[in-house]
Amino acid sequence: MSEERIPLSAIASGEVAVVRQLAGGRGFISRLATLGFTLGVEVNMVQNFGHGPLIVMVRDTRVALGRGEAMKVLVGRMTNDQ
């Protein structure tokens, strides 16, 4: 699968993506990594209305992220049937 890196905020509800890169300060990256956002992990977009905060499922946990925060998480998109 060819893959381009897109911000997590661009993933639609119901889609699955793989974390490829985290941008931002150390504290921010540390908090996200602790919660399970490590490279290669699958995240499931639970709710994304295209504006405001969004909800993803990562490692069996629902995590709410602000849109700004979600833009700093770069992911590769996976198609649903994978």
Added chain:
Amino acid sequence: MTNDQIPNPKSQIRNPKPETRTEPGRSVRNQITVALTGQPNVGKSTVFNLLTGLSQHVGNWPGKTIEQKTGTYHHNGITVQIVDLPGTYSLTANSLEEQIARDYIIKEKPDVVVAIVNAAALERSLYLVAELLELSVPVVLGLNMTDVAEQQRMYIEPHVLEAALCLPVVPMVASKNQGMRELVEAVDRLASDPDSYDPRRPGIREDHQAVLAHLQKIIAEQVPEPYPENWVALKLLEGDREITRIMQERLSPEKWEQVHSILMKHEDAILAVAGARYEWIGRMVRAALVRPTFGQVTLTDRVDRYATHPFWGLLVLVGILGLVFWLTYTVGAPLQELLDTYLVQAGAEWVRSALSGAPVWLVGLLADGVIGGAGMVVTFLPILIIFFATLGLLEDVGYMARAAYVMDRFMHLMGLHGKSFLPLFLGFGCNVPAVMGARVVEGQQARLLTILVAPLVPCTARMAVVAVLAPIFFGRHAALVSWGLIGLSLVMLAIVGIALHELVLGGEHVAFIMELPLYHLPNARTIGLSVWQRSVAFLKKAGSIILIVSVVVWALSVLPGGEIESSYLAGMGRLLSPLGKLMGLGWRMMVALLTSFVAKENTIATLGVLYSTGEEGARLADTLSGVLTPAAALAFLAMQMLFIPCVAVVATIRQETGSWRWTAFNIALLLVLSFSVGIAIYQGAVLVGWGV
């Protein structure tokens, strides 16, 4: 702090030697200390409550504003002192909570650490355990919420997990009181035989081992006790702020330069370290965990379709808050009145009649000062209990995080976290629970900011004053004025919030990253205990301050002559009259404002005393509307909305910030704000020629 030896610096992190215990024959000791750790939302407080019941002691961590809970239980003739560490996702000092938790483990060296994990989010909640295993304290794993996991069709074999991790694993359902005895016994066994403890520990990825060894060589012999060197090296690599600060202070500039250049080269090492921990966890749970191939649509998913929806979510929130206020007004307010009539007023009456022969000042002191103050504390209780119960319930079922999610975009504008919303909203009932409720807010700055703006939420008592005075001055426009005043308060709250965030607290962006826990049935015991503890905290800490201030204000209002007109308080009002003049207000109005410090409702009572003409039937309304112009009245009402909160709130602010400085800052801020707004309104009105 004990002087146990620190692990051998040469030992690798993956296999530090178990600490040598200084006291042999630990099993004969009759007291051990157990630290309870766990990530948020793993049911840790339920476990703590079950273990300790009412033996709990709630205080603050020394020098910190984070709540510290301790308690004891007895087992096999051993007294177990249990310390509830703050719920944290990791042991890297991203927050004060994390720093407290790990400092306790490293410095106080508890005999056993009980780590509670959520079976329904096993891998993520084991992350904290992976970090604990890098330290040398013995760990017992409480595998909690196995029922919830099974509802999600996740099945965990505790024995397999135990065999993989090489440490005791106790399956439990704390909400149903299952597995507690086994947990206590596992703690007992480990405490009496610490040498048996030899768990698997997470390793370091090969590509970082060399870096780590290099770092460790540079910092060798420079690491302050009791931190293990290999652990400090790892934390440096992870970018831990606190450890970085400590080492920067300890190391010579040349050595620090070396360390710094290594760290710069490996700036994203935290991702690799965390990734390695998760990989390790994955290996540990692989054999023990059976999970469904397809995601389940759970109750939480179904509820969240509405509860976190941008539109429906707001409606749900409004509905819940409406219910809370309905409850407050139908249950709380009448109860408050009953208490006031049958306890406070009756008590004052009883004192007056019982002491009919005593000096007047003594009767006044007891009936007005002491009972007045104590009575206020007591009459506060019904409403406080309703609010504390609401907060506890919403938190326990998992709704709090959803409310924060729905409101986050609005709160963010003020540099506040979404979680600040509910506490602040409760401020409409009473500012005390708003200030105390700020505990749910993560991050010290966001918590402090929430506390500082809380007094600007118009509480019922202030609205009651407006409800009495606005019709007197503004007749049929009273409702409009009242809404305007509420709007003014909220606009001021936003402005103060933004300003404080930018100017005082450094404008740090509050990252919105929040776990949304699974919904679950509320646990009456957990909620009951939290209501009990918060109420007791209010009575104990705030109660005494309220009582003292109430007595002092009473004394000021009768000394030296016994009449309020000639009292010190009146003197202070007269002193303020030049300022009052700028708002078109006389000294009597200033005194009324001052007495509102004891309780907001006092404004009315004071005005009643000061403006009583002595004539039978002369109504306060008529007198007041005669002495104040509409412009001055509006300035007065605006001022009393923004004025210093009542003493109960001030006492609570002091208790929750743990700092008189922030309390004084808050008071000064509100003084300046209320007077400025009052003057601006009056002078503005004069300028345009309205209502003068």
